[in-house]
Amino acid sequence: MNLSLFVVVFITGIALVAAALAIAGLIAPRSYNAQKGEAYECGIPTHGTSWMQFKAGYYLFAILFLMFDVETVLLFPWAVIVRDLGVAGLVNILFFLLILILGLAYAWKKGALEWK
Amino acid sequence: MFDFSIVTQWIDVFLRTYLPEWGALLIEFVLIGVALLLLYALIALALIYGERKICAFFQCRLGPNRVGPLGLFQSVADMVKILIKELIDIKHNDKFLFNLAPYLVILSSMLAFGCLPFGRGLQVIDFNIGVFFIMAVSSIGVLGILLAGWSSNNKFTLVGAMRSGAQMISYELSIGLSMLSVVVFAGTMQTTQLVAAQQSGWFIFTGHIPMLIAFVIYLIAGTAETNRGPFDLPEAESELTAGYHTEYSGIHFGFYYLAEYLNLFIVSGIASLLFLGGWAPLHIGNWTAFNTVMDYIPSVIWFFGKTAVVMFIIMWFKWTFPRLRIDQLLHLEWKYLVPIGFVNLLLVVLITIFNLHF
Numbered sequence: 001m002n003l004s005l006f007v008v009v010f011i012t013g014i015a016l017v018a019a020a021l022a023i024a025g026l027i028a029p030r031s032y033n034a035q036k037g038e039a040y041e042c043g044i045p046t047h048g049t050s051w052m053q054f055k056a057g058y059y060l061f062a063i064l065f066l067m068f069d070v071e072t073v074l075l076f077p078w079a080v081i082v083r084d085l086g087v088a089g090l091v092n093i094l095f096f097l098l099i100l101i102l103g104l105a106y107a108w109k110k111g112a113l114e115w116k
Numbered sequence: 117m118f119d120f121s122i123v124t125q126w127i128d129v130f131l132r133t134y135l136p137e138w139g140a141l142l143i144e145f146v147l148i149g150v151a152l153l154l155l156y157a158l159i160a161l162a163l164i165y166g167e168r169k170i171c172a173f174f175q176c177r178l179g180p181n182r183v184g185p186l187g188l189f190q191s192v193a194d195m196v197k198i199l200i201k202e203l204i205d206i207k208h209n210d211k212f213l214f215n216l217a218p219y220l221v222i223l224s225s226m227l228a229f230g231c232l233p234f235g236r237g238l239q240v241i242d243f244n245i246g247v248f249f250i251m252a253v254s255s256i257g258v259l260g261i262l263l264a265g266w267s268s269n270n271k272f273t274l275v276g277a278m279r280s281g282a283q284m285i286s287y288e289l290s291i292g293l294s295m296l297s298v299v300v301f302a303g304t305m306q307t308t309q310l311v312a313a314q315q316s317g318w319f320i321f322t323g324h325i326p327m328l329i330a331f332v333i334y335l336i337a338g339t340a341e342t343n344r345g346p347f348d349l350p351e352a353e354s355e356l357t358a359g360y361h362t363e364y365s366g367i368h369f370g371f372y373y374l375a376e377y378l379n380l381f382i383v384s385g386i387a388s389l390l391f392l393g394g395w396a397p398l399h400i401g402n403w404t405a406f407n408t409v410m411d412y413i414p415s416v417i418w419f420f421g422k423t424a425v426v427m428f429i430i431m432w433f434k435w436t437f438p439r440l441r442i443d444q445l446l447h448l449e450w451k452y453l454v455p456i457g458f459v460n461l462l463l464v465v466l467i468t469i470f471n472l473h474f
Contacts, residue, residue, distance in 0.1 A: 006243075010226075013219075013222050013227065017223075017371060024203060028202050028203060030202060031202065037204075038207065040362050049269060050268075061282050061446060072251075072289070072293075076305065082303070083469070113451060115446060
């Protein structure tokens with residue numbers, strides 16, 4: 001039942017965008033002008049394309065995020081039963097967290113968290 | 117307290133007496149879809165009006181007051197206007213990704229919206245991994261924003277999208293950590309059970325100081341996640357015109373606007389679900405008379421009221437703190453919120469295991 005409701009909500013989201021676009025396509029005006037298709041800038045044509053190499057700093061944070069996001073996925077099932085596991089569960093997960101925090105400390109030490 | 121599942125049961129029985137099973141199911145699904153769409157649009161309209169009014173009062177202005185009484189129809193007029201605006205075709209963009217991006221943004225907010233418990237028995241999706249599911253679907257929004265910025269082939273949108281991507285994925289960690297604290301404390305991820313566990317006392321009260329810290333971390337990270345307040349540098353209008361949606365026009369732009377306000381509602385709704393008890397009324401220990409009076413207030417009012425309070429706080433942030441720089445923003449997350457979140461998670465585990473909570 002939940003899965004079919006998920007599909008219903010999914011279709012609702014798609015339908016919202018598609019219906020609004022269809023209505024706008026019917027009633028919105030259209031006019032054609034060569035200048036209109038240019039990229040939005042301060043009035044002068046854009047210099048070159050925007051699909052280019054970009055600052056690597058963002059990439060570093062994305063890599064760090066990946067590490068912690070996978071950790072979150074692993075921690076959620078543990079979090080549900082932590083009350084039953086008791087102290088043993090805490091000790092077991094501490095090793096996992098320790099390795100993870102070491103990773104963060106290493107990145108910090110290496111200067112990956114600095115914005116240069 | 118009124119149970120809305122009575123109404124849905126009644127509709128279900130009514131449809132099944134006149135129609136075969138598949139027909140009844142089909143009509144129910146259509147009803148659910150229409151109800152969600154209406155609620156989605158209504159909340160967005162109310163929020164846009166509310167935000168404009170509140171911002172105006174913070175700045176000693178009057179805000180919209182011409183269209184309808186107290187300017188109530190201003191956002192309706194705006195929505196009609198945005199529908200009849202022209203959709204401009206940009207020449208050098210990636211057409212497929214450019215048109216796909218609004219679908220992803222709306223879809224992620226719609227799926228998270230469907231998981232919220234609006235009242236007793238008034239909820240669409242109730243997975244047993246509820247909170248985790250909400251976190252998973254709301255992170256699809258980042259993808260839509262990155263695609264929008266990249267496919268527009270414009271420098272403003274590229275910088276805006278990159279900033280937004282870095283910001284949203286970073287702050288998602290803090291959201292995850294504070295959600296983990298609540299899951300540890302409640303021992304369940306299902307939204308209905310989370311609310312049921314808070315009937316006798318909201319987690320922010322029963323969970324001592326660690327839960328309060330988790331709530332504050334959640335509020336900061338949630339503000340960043342919605343690209344608002346002091347964290348609005350993906351669309352800093354003084355530097356980037358409009359950020360990642362600069363090239364979008366008409367209703368295309370409207371989708372981003374809609375999703376942004378709905379994300380504000382969803383973040384506040386989750387805050388009230390996780391920390392403030394969802395639709396559970398305020399109960400204080402064994403004050404029986406007080407608790408009985410509180411039970412008379414409908415559950416829907418409790419949920420929307422708490423959500424409105426959290427939304428007001430997030431709007432308040434916007435007019436209190438100056439905008440952060442990108443390096444300050446990432447430092448705040450990685451050097452302060454993530455370590456604090458980890459220590460706080462361990463504290464919550466300790467008070468859970470040793471039963472130190474109320």
